[in-house]
Amino acid sequence: MLRLSKLTDYAVVILVRLSRTDHVQGAPGISAASGIPEPTVAKVLKALAAGGLVASQRGAHGGYRLMRPLAAIPIADVITAIDGPIALTACVDGSAAFCEVEAMCPMRGRWDPVNEAIQQALTNITLADMQEASIPRAFRAHARPQLPAAE
Amino acid sequence: MLRLSKLTDYAVVILVRLSRTDHVQGAPGISAASGIPEPTVAKVLKALAAGGLVASQRGAHGGYRLMRPLAAIPIADVITAIDGPIALTACVDGSAAFCEVEAMCPMRGRWDPVNEAIQQALTNITLADMQEASIPRAFRAHARPQLPAAE
DNA sequence: TCCAATCAGGACCGATAGGGTCCTCTTAGT
């Protein structure tokens, strides 16, 4: 599995939408444009604001705007903002408060390297990468272009 | 988030245990040695057998044994055996059967590259790597007590 | 000054699925 939350998926969509313009955009507008229910959009936006990825403008005609260009937003940040810190198991560094079978468990939290590898992978890909990849959408349905063939 | 299932964690523990000897080991024995409840051990073992990671010997004095050395078992295989194929979102290649907002969604399943990066990371780490990393176990237990209350 | 639009920050509920147990059947040693 390893599935990440749907909210994170929404977050990516919303962030890309925010990148389209400079002036602030409100949750209702983004909802209408993206098809995501408004309360959910608001929830995601709040989480992103708390995570420092977007800035909010309160009051009438308020809304949100990106604080950094897409290329400066690694997906790891988005995931962290929405789902909290990336931790594969309960046994990983930090949340390893207790482990009922620690006396016998032969590899107590040995997931750390794995965790780190994933964090690394997630940090190396930015939203800009994901956005650009969406160009050959029509082709993908049939073949698998895989990498930028340009080389 | 990005949490993987606890069963997968168990699977790693069990696989490492199986690597200790050549002759088959039964679920009850592994349960006693690892502290994991027996029914759960059995469940994990069955999944691992279905995934081709372990071989089963039925009948009296039956049990399980590894089919490959730890170094030949990437974690990706374990995760796949327990949790099913690795797929971050519902929108990824393969399961992208339908998407209710596909008309508006500006990045339809753009998670593929991310997905692939993670798969790559997970394939490059084997159980042997995790096992070896567990040497300084004694130190970790003390270095990370409960809470940093002292300081 | 007052009102309305909009964000902030919760609480709240329903659905899903993961963790765990158990039951029955088949297989193979003794």
Added chain:
DNA sequence: ACTAAGAGGACCCTATCGGTCCTGATTGGA
């Protein structure tokens, strides 16, 4: 034949997630 052990399900319970809503706080405009 009897018994120990795996195979392969069904099953329930709980945690978590997805989603909605409500009540303030803030700010621009009438």
